[in-house]
Amino acid sequence: MGETSRPALCVRGLRKVYEDVVAVDGIDLDVYRGECFGLLGPNGAGKTTTIEICEGLLSPNAGSLEILGLTWAHDAAELRQRLGVQLQETQLAEKQTVAETIRLFRSFYRTGPSPDEVIAMVQLEEKRNARVGKLSGGQRQRLAMACALVGDPDLLFLDEPTTGLDPQARRQLWDLIQRFKTAGRTIILTTHYMDEAEKLSDRVAIMDHGKIIALGTPRELVASIGVDHVVEFASEGAAGLIDLAALERLDGVKRARSEDGVLQLQVTQLHTAVPALLAELARRGAPLSELRTHSATLEDVFVTLTGRHLREE
Amino acid sequence: MKSNRGIAGSSLSQLTMVRYREFWREPEAVFWVFVFPILLAAGLGIAFRNRPADVLKIGATTQQLAAALRTEKGLSAEVLRPAEGEKALRTGHISLLALDEKSGGVVYRYDDTNPDGRTARLLAGYAMIRASGVRDPVPSRDDLVRETGARYIDFLVPGLLGMNLMGSGMWGIGFSIVDARRKKLLKRLIASPMRRSEYLLSYLFSRLTMLLVEVAALIGFAVLVFGVPLRAPVWELAAVCLLSSLSFSALGLLVASRVQTIEAASGLMNFVMLPMWIFSGVFFSAERFPNALQPFIQALPLTAVNNSLRATMLEGLPLYQIGGELAIIAAWLLVSFFIALKLFRWR
Numbered sequence: 001m002g003e004t005s006r007p008a009l010c011v012r013g014l015r016k017v018y019e020d021v022v023a024v025d026g027i028d029l030d031v032y033r034g035e036c037f038g039l040l041g042p043n044g045a046g047k048t049t050t051i052e053i054c055e056g057l058l059s060p061n062a063g064s065l066e067i068l069g070l071t072w073a074h075d076a077a078e079l080r081q082r083l084g085v086q087l088q089e090t091q092l093a094e095k096q097t098v099a100e101t102i103r104l105f106r107s108f109y110r111t112g113p114s115p116d117e118v119i120a121m122v123q124l125e126e127k128r129n130a131r132v133g134k135l136s137g138g139q140r141q142r143l144a145m146a147c148a149l150v151g152d153p154d155l156l157f158l159d160e161p162t163t164g165l166d167p168q169a170r171r172q173l174w175d176l177i178q179r180f181k182t183a184g185r186t187i188i189l190t191t192h193y194m195d196e197a198e199k200l201s202d203r204v205a206i207m208d209h210g211k212i213i214a215l216g217t218p219r220e221l222v223a224s225i226g227v228d229h230v231v232e233f234a235s236e237g238a239a240g241l242i243d244l245a246a247l248e249r250l251d252g253v254k255r256a257r258s259e260d261g262v263l264q265l266q267v268t269q270l271h272t273a274v275p276a277l278l279a280e281l282a283r284r285g286a287p288l289s290e291l292r293t294h295s296a297t298l299e300d301v302f303v304t305l306t307g308r309h310l311r312e313e
Numbered sequence: 314m315k316s317n318r319g320i321a322g323s324s325l326s327q328l329t330m331v332r333y334r335e336f337w338r339e340p341e342a343v344f345w346v347f348v349f350p351i352l353l354a355a356g357l358g359i360a361f362r363n364r365p366a367d368v369l370k371i372g373a374t375t376q377q378l379a380a381a382l383r384t385e386k387g388l389s390a391e392v393l394r395p396a397e398g399e400k401a402l403r404t405g406h407i408s409l410l411a412l413d414e415k416s417g418g419v420v421y422r423y424d425d426t427n428p429d430g431r432t433a434r435l436l437a438g439y440a441m442i443r444a445s446g447v448r449d450p451v452p453s454r455d456d457l458v459r460e461t462g463a464r465y466i467d468f469l470v471p472g473l474l475g476m477n478l479m480g481s482g483m484w485g486i487g488f489s490i491v492d493a494r495r496k497k498l499l500k501r502l503i504a505s506p507m508r509r510s511e512y513l514l515s516y517l518f519s520r521l522t523m524l525l526v527e528v529a530a531l532i533g534f535a536v537l538v539f540g541v542p543l544r545a546p547v548w549e550l551a552a553v554c555l556l557s558s559l560s561f562s563a564l565g566l567l568v569a570s571r572v573q574t575i576e577a578a579s580g581l582m583n584f585v586m587l588p589m590w591i592f593s594g595v596f597f598s599a600e601r602f603p604n605a606l607q608p609f610i611q612a613l614p615l616t617a618v619n620n621s622l623r624a625t626m627l628e629g630l631p632l633y634q635i636g637g638e639l640a641i642i643a644a645w646l647l648v649s650f651f652i653a654l655k656l657f658r659w660r
Binding site for chain 1: 331334338493496498500503507660
């Protein structure tokens with residue numbers, strides 16, 4: 001098959017306009033075979049619209065789209081056979097059991113693992129005969145994943161797979177997705193959790209207001225802001241005493257910003273920036289009430305690019 | 314890893330099984346479809362069972378009058394003072410009050426819009442003629458007929474069946490489609506390779522088998538317990554039920570074609586069904602409504618269904634003789650179905 005050399009997904013100039021909003025504003029994307037590609041962005045960035053266009057659920061106003069070398073206009077039936085889809089917020093029928101639900105979805109596909117194999121893949125063996133209505137949020141999400149896997153898809157779409165789950169259920173789901181990755185599947189995943197994107201994706205596209213504002217491996221993206229660490233501190237009653245310009249002049253500090261009384265420094269060299277900061281605070285007589293540092297993350301990339309956080313309420 | 318189809322069976326049979334399970338695992342649905350119509354038929358059948366011809370209670374102001382009136386066995390005459398009699402008449406304890414006049418004549422007080430009053434008047438008049446010694450000018454005798462098929466229960470059962478076909482046809486398809494749309498399950502299904510026509514067909518198949526059970530339960534009960542007649546061949550009744558059920562299912566599909574919430578669907582369903590509950594002759598004949606309304610009433614699908622069921626069950630008319638009614642039902646089926654397909658939204 002000559003198609004193996006081509007990207008699994010190839011998007012050019014994709015645009016989707018709703019009555020008064022431009023949901024997707026001319027994006028280009030290539031997703032390669034065998035990679036897990038993350039679309040990261042805040043709610044309303046256009047991630048779901050993008051992914052639903054790829055899934056054939058929405059049609060774009062402009063742009064071209066090729067999936068596995070096929071197009072929705074010509075090969076819709078074939079594409080549906082070869083894509084695995086997990087939608088945001090689908091509630092599967094509550095009165096059916098896990099096994100019944102999987103058997104139903106399995107019956108739509110020409111080939112794929114047996115229902116029992118799929119149940120084992122998502123670790124729902126114990127819940128095989130439980131009604132969907134009795135499952136926990138994490139179990140439902142794993143069942144939704146199972147329904148996306150029954151056709152042994154060449155390309156798997158996961159739209160916000162862990163939204164609304166507790167930390168333990170999220171971690172369990174991450175483990176599952178990581179196992180699909182090692183099995184060599186191509187995965188496209190949307191999320192507004194930077195840790196999820198960082199942990200699972202080989203490459204990440206950061207989306208905001210319908211546009212892709214950054215694209216690369218998580219490491220490349222973090223490196224692109226030229227910052228290794230972030231120092232956050234609070235100083236009681238001293239917020240007015242310290243000006244951002246003075247902080248940015250400190251040795252090893254690249255940018256400073258203040259937010260809700262917490263000051264945030266993006267630093268290139270932690271070992272020079274922290275002593276310089278402490279000295280500056282001591283000089284001004286401002287007592288330190290909080291000090292945290294972390295390695296720069298995709299969240300910091302987003303903040304740097306947009307001035308906002310990923311999860312702004 | 315790859316294995317062939319066949320483990321899970323065909324998707325049409327899987328989809329149909331889902332429909333069955335959705336129904337049987339919902340106890341309320343089972344109650345409303347199967348148990349409720351039987352309970353209703355039983356209750357109404359008992360309340361309106363045929364009793365021996367009623368004896369009408371009347372009042373008379375003198376002993377003489379009462380004695381004369383008692384010669385008629387359809388009347389039970391009681392001697393009352395005029396004031397008591399007036400009160401008994403007003404409150405409906407008696408249907409007629411006979412007062413003697415000083416001239417020797419009789420005055421009958423009764424309400425001529427009340428059938429019992431009119432009957433009592435006729436019987437009383439006849440009794441007085443006989444009491445005066447006059448014989449029947451023409452020799453006559455009574456030959457009584459008690460026909461099954463003319464009782465209230467006989468009228469009621471086809472109406473209940475029609476109402477049930479409407480309810481289960483419309484709700485059966487409408488509710489679950491709106492529910493699946495609300496839960497974004499429809500959207501999930503069309504993202505899979507499922508054939509959309511098979512989704513619709515699964516409703517059709519489950520409806521057909523459910524229909525069989527539903528009709529058999531109600532008709533079986535009515536025939537065995539109340540001796541309601543079934544005068545046309547069973548296949549003709551089955552054909553009428555099938556056409557009716559498809560028609561109401563199409564109407565349900567139409568109602569459900571775009572609605573996003575269960576509340577809106579309930580409102581719309583009731584808006585569509587309520588006029589038919591009232592006008593279509595479920596509990597009493599649709600002909601009781603004024604003539605001006607009749608064209609509207611006769612065009613309602615449930616009216617056509619009820620008329621067809623009564624014609625088949627009670628009169629044993631062959632299908633070609635109720636062609637007009639069947640054409641109305643078929644028209645509703647086709648029009649609703651095609652509009653529904655045009656309007657239908659999967660998301």
